[in-house]
Amino acid sequence: MQLMNSxxxxxxxxxxxxxxxxxxxxxxxxxxxxxxxxxxxxxLENVSFIDSSGLGGLVNAFKSTRAVGGKLALxxxxxxxxxxxxxxxxxxxxxxxxxxxxxxxxx
Numbered sequence: 001m002q003l004m005n006s007x008x009x010x011x012x013x014x015x016x017x018x019x020x021x022x023x024x025x026x027x028x029x030x031x032x033x034x035x036x037x038x039x040x041x042x043x044l045e046n047v048s049f050i051d052s053s054g055l056g057g058l059v060n061a062f063k064s065t066r067a068v069g070g071k072l073a074l075x076x077x078x079x080x081x082x083x084x085x086x087x088x089x090x091x092x093x094x095x096x097x098x099x100x101x102x103x104x105x106x107x
Contacts, residue, residue: 008039008107010100014046017081022057029061029072038070041103045076050084062094071095075103 009032013021029040042058044050050058058074065072075097077085085091097103 008041010041010043012043012046015048017044017047017050017054017057019051019053019057022054022060026057026061026064030064033065033068033070038065038068039107040065040070040072041097041100042072042074043076043100044074044078044081045099047081048078050081055084055088055090058094059090073097073103075100 009029011025011028013025015021017025025042032040040061042061062072073095076099077096082091082096085094085096097106
């Protein structure tokens, strides 16, 4: 799905994506989509580890974006996070790009 005339919000967490950082990410996404913007890119370049709470936060952010007809994608996923997404089947849910550049080329 390509969104035209829509600003893309890039959220770039760092370190470990756990319950506290995931809840902050969800708040940022919620504030952004309530403003009528419906395209979010979560750049995980600086994230070294995602735990189950972090994954839950990504799923919640995805759901809140979808609830307003929007799109949430991921990019620059580290190896640990990629394995977590594959094991849980979430790699089939999220659209994942190698980098922000590739996301921008697609959208």
